[in-house]
Amino acid sequence: MEQMKVLLRNQGKPDMEDAKAYIATGGYDGLKRALEMDGAEIIEELKKSGLRGRGGAGFPTWLKLKFAFDTESAEKYIVCNADEGEPGTNKDRVLMSCDPHSLLEGMVIAGRAIGAHVGYIYLRAEYPQVRPILQRAIDSAYTCHALGKHIFGSDFEFDISIRSGAGAYVCGEETALFESIEGKRGEPRYKPPFPGVHGLFGKPTALNNVETLANISHIFRNGAIWFAGIGTKGSTGTKLFTVAGNVAHRGVYEFPMGINLKALIYENCGGIADGKGLLAVQTGGSSGPFIRPDQIDIPLDIDFVAASGGRLGCGTVFVIDDSNCILDIVRNTQDFFAYESCGQCTPCREGTIRVAQIVDKICRGDGSMVDVRALQELIDMLRVAPLCGLGHSSAVPIASVLQNFMPEVEKHLDGDACVWCNTQKGGRS
Amino acid sequence: MAMVHATINGISVAVEAGTTILEAAKKIHVNIPTLCYHEDLAVKAVCRICVVEIAGMKLMQTACSYPVSEGMVIYTDSPKVLKARKTILELILAHHQQNCLSCAKNGSCELQNLAAELNMSHALHFDPETTNFPIDDSSPSIVRDPNKCIQCRRCLEVCNTIQTVGVLSVEGRGHDSKICPPYGKQMVDTACVNCGQCLQVCPVGAITLHDNEDRYMAAREAGKTMVVQIAPSVRTTIAEALGEEVGTVSTGRLVSALKILGFQYVLDTDFSADLTIMEEGTELLQRIQNGGTLPMITSCCPGWVKFCETFYSHETEHLSTAKSPQQMFGAIIKTYFAQKLKLEPGNIFSVSIMPCTAKKFECARPEMHASGYRDVDLALTVLELARMIRATGINFAELPETPFDQPFGTGSGAGEIFAATGGVMEAALRTVYEIVTGKTLEKLEFTAVRGVEGVKETSVDLGGTVVKVAVAHGLGNARKIMDAVARGKSEYHFIEIMACPGGCIGGGGNPTRSWQKVRQRTAAVYEQEKELPIRKSHENPAIKEIYHEFLPGPCSRKSERLLHTHYINRQDIL
Known part of the structure; x- marks a missing residue:
């Protein structure tokens, strides 16, 4: 399948930080259209488009905006989650760098929809090079009346400013992100209340991923029907995929939703690098499951992947070749979760470290079936009991290894040390 | 309010919209175990012990935080729930230093109770991984043992939100996170005001009382003359600390117990509370008449005084120079009483x-040597006394009633109500009114300054001069008043401030508090005060006697030397 560049349509063009250059490509036409609509009409248009969140959970975007729309408040906020923290993911960085105004335009339209006049972009601390690009784009948007008072001559006003993260993975969780913007320790809040009712600074807030917001600008430029015609029935539009790991051509690609995973790896990305074989693929970022080579012939559609026990997440495809050991890979992932747990709730604070310790023990050849059972007990608890999404998904990687790679696990048990695992530095214990 | 209907474990329940699952379950007597939850504090939902299953939901939800909605089907006892709870508990226990037998919280530990409740009768599935952080006993008031902390965060709310002192915070992340003062400081080097409200809410032995029983024992062994004074509120909480009903007043039995514990002289701080009223009341009148600094603010609460010295260091001239009843008594015991x-x-x-x-902090202040000696050698709390009584094998419930020793065994009702928020103000108004107007007060109760409202105010007509007064308890409430004082915008003449919510009766050295208990204790204080023969400080015969025999009069030079003090600027702690 050929790439379909909608979000990346301006990739490679010069001066895309300049609002005039963006306008010359038809940019801000969507916003002008939205300015003639009221909030309910904008939300209805988004509903027709079928757009779903691109950050990981795939929640219908129109519904998220409707929650904030339905809550009465003089103050509301639009927040853009640009805290792209999933290891191996950089689609938002690419998008913000090559077409920053599409994000700003989407934010203004979302603001118009819910009646918000302030937007924040929460930018990942590790993207210092993106900040000046965004800032120049924002400044230029003010000059061209795409931001500020009387946007394009209307009575609508909207301001956007950037807030930097400080490097914590958990701050990609929406409520932890709010806490961080508010100047507090980045820790998730319990829900309900949900952000649409009680979000940033306690006000109704709609938080969306960079890619989701950028999509809004294209929906309003080309129409919901056009958008709904791309992709699959349940997952419309295009999707950015970050293909990382042992693949010949790594990078960020844009395809209609529903592209076959196997085709993506072997046809578009040139297959496994250095002529090696495929060991496993992890989809959806660090918190996604590891699947076997015989499981990759699937369409990358939000519901299909979810139904098969995985998650499309933010669209990351992490390819692992057969010179690795899956236990060593998952040890690294579980270390990551133990390290990134904020420590607020007991299951995640105490559970993720135990998972990491037991996986390390198995890697070192010291594990037994008793440890596998203890892991299963922790997995069952971690799936349902923690306070936030980080905790809930923290055991997905090891759970998928137990499910899909049990023979590999068994090889490591009862004193059978794995040469590869033992030579790798790993484990927090 | 709209009602919603749900079933919990198959039992139907109807509750107001917004009610949490935990509250709804209580209504139908379904017990859901909790740990970080505290009836007086905000919902934290961090321990996750109270998770329940809701039909149609993949995730479990915490009963303490999740509201019941129409048609909700809830299970609090399914195998899935019980298993998850137990795994969580095991994880906590594996990280918790379990030296229960030598822990101050042995027998009153919420984690211990939970382990018993959830039937932790087998070895843990996880290797114990306890920490070995140093124990911080640098504070005269509390001991922090981070190795026992389960990170329920109750103390954080109390210290930061309710008391607004802001000494405790979370440091580190994930498994390495811990609750401690910032920058690795010791408690003694922080702005901690020693109120002890954190130890009142700590479910485990992570924050406990700094126990000084050993010093009492050493003095007794050394053959010292043992003299003890009992604060107004202690007679209302000691029986509770020993397992009797909340609000049981046990003055006579308390004196008997102290006699058995080796105190030759058992005196009543109600007396020096009356003395405080005489000195402080006179000071107030002098300030009003001579254009002194107003509003004048009470100084009998050492937690509040340190708070003022630290956070409002430029406003200390508003503090009455009168010492607290404890320190006045200390100075009198080693002078007049000894003579x-x-x-x-x-x-x-x-x-x-x-x-x-x-x-404990107050009596160790270096300036508290008015008698030529350290005025009060040791301040013990109700909690310590209860332990001493138990350890000595005293059957408190069966003790006979013994009167206080004389002199100074007589206090008035005005001294007695120092125990509750608004009590000092009410006591002062009773005396000041009669001194200024020369008339007898017909109704002694100033109900406007009673009760649990955070800031209370009223005004009193003192024969033409209207005096505006306010009462605040809890340091967060004190801030509300003090910010106006600092801006020069306060219209009050006289303000009472107590650090602990509810006043001394809710103090950090009492048995474990809740607002429910504090209300009951307060009611008991006022109930028994009504029955006392003398209810105004200036009518206490012991007060008349001391001003006749020993002191020339309130705020005289001798009073200034023995019964008044000065304050320090502690801003640099911040």
Whole structure:
């Protein structure tokens, strides 16, 4: 399948930080259209488009905006989650760098929809090079009346400013992100209340991923029907995929939703690098499951992947070749979760470290079936009991290894040390 | 309010919209175990012990935080729930230093109770991984043992949100996170005001009382003359600390117990509370008449005084120079009392029994040497006294009633109500009114300054001069008043401030508090005060006697020397 560049349509063009250059490509036409609509009409248009969140959970975007729309408040906020923290993911960085105004335009339209006049972009601390690009784009948007008072001559006003993260993975969780913007320790809040009712600074807030917001600008430029015609029935539009790991051509690609995973790896990305074989693929970022080579012939559609026990997440495809050991890979992932747990709730604070310790023990050849059972007990608890999404998904990687790679696990048990695992530095214990 | 209907474990329940699952379950007597939840504090939902299953939901939800909605089907007892709870508990226990037998919280530990409740009768599935952080006993009032902390975050709310002192915070992340003062400081080097409210809410032995029983024992062994004073609120909480009903007043039995514990002289701090009223009331009148600094603010609460010295260091001239009842008594015991009873003041070991952890700090202040000796040698709390009574094998419930020793065994009702928020104000108004107007007060109760409202105010007509007064309890409430004072915008003449919510009766040295208990204790204080023969400080015969025999009069030079103090600027702690 050929790439379909909608979000990346301006990739490679010069001066895309300049609002005039963006306008010359038809940019801000969507916003002008939205300015003639009221909030309910904008939300209805988004509903027709079928757009779903691109950050990981795939929640219908129109519904998220409707929650904030339905809550009465003089103050509301639009927040853009640009805290792209999933290891191996950089689609938002690419998008913000090559077409920053599409994000700003989407934010203004979302603001118009819910009646918000302030937007924040929460930018990942590790993207210092993106900040000046965004800032120049924002400044230029003010000059061209795409931001500020009387946007394009209307009575609508909207301001956007950037807030930097400080490097914590958990701050990609929406409520932890709010806490961080508010100047507090980045820790998730319990829900309900949900952000649409009680979000940033306690006000109704709609938080969306960079890619989701950028999509809004294209929906309003080309129409919901056009958008709904791309992709699959349940997952419309295009999707950015970050293909990382042992693949010949790594990078960020844009395809209609529903592209076959196997085709993506072997046809578009040139297959496994250095002529090696495929060991496993992890989809959806660090918190996604590891699947076997015989499981990759699937369409990358939000519901299909979810139904098969995985998650499309933010669209990351992490390819692992057969010179690795899956236990060593998952040890690294579980270390990551133990390290990134904020420590607020007991299951995640105490559970993720135990998972990491037991996986390390198995890697070192010291594990037994008793440890596998203890892991299963922790997995069952971690799936349902923690306070936030980080905790809930923290055991997905090891759970998928137990499910899909049990023979590999068994090889490591009862004193059978794995040469590869033992030579790798790993484990927090 | 709209009602919603749900079933919990198959039992139907109808509750107001917004009710949490935990509250709804209580209504139908379904017990859901909790740990971080505290009835007086905000919902935290961090321990996750109270997770329940809701039909149609993949995730479990915490009963303490999740509201019931129409048609909700809830299971609190399914195998899935019980298993998850137990795994969580095991994880906590594997990280918790379990030296229960030598822990101050042994027998009153919420984690211990939970382990029993959830039937932790087998070995843990996880290797114990306890920490070995140093124990911080640098504070005169509390001891912090981070190795026992389960990170429920109750203390954070109390210290940061309710008391607004802001000494405790979370440091580190994930498994390495811990609750501690910032920058690795010791408690003694922080702005901690020693109120002890954190130890009142700590479910485990992570924050406990700094126990000084050993010093009492050493003095007794050394053959010192043991003199003890009992604070107004102690008679209302000691029985509770020993397992009797909340609000049981046990003055006579308390005196008997202290006699058994080796105190030759058992005196009543109600007396020096009356003395405080005489000195402080006179000071107030002088300030009003002579254009002194107003509003004048009470200074009998050492937690509040340190708070003022730290956070409002430029406003300390508003503080009354009168010492607290404890320190006034300390100065009198080693001077007038010693002379009268022909005791060698240097051989007196002067102890106070207090509802308060900050009193330990107060009596150690270097300026508290007015008698030529350390005025009060040791401040013990109700909690310590209860332990001493138990350890001595005293059957408190069966003790006979013994009167206080004389002199100074007589206090008035005005001194008695110092125990509750608004009490000092009410006591002062009773005396000041009669002194200024020369008339007898017909209704003694100033109900406007009673009760649990955070800031209370009223005004009193003192024969033409209207005096505006306010009462605040809890340091967060004190801030509300003090910000106006600092801006020069306060219209009050006289303000009472107590650090602990509810006043001394809710103090950090009492048995574990809740607002429910504090209300019951307060009711008991006022109930018994009504029955006392003398209810105004200036009518206390012991007060008349001391101003006749020993002191020339309130705020005289001798009073200034013995009964008044000065304050320090502690801003640099911040």
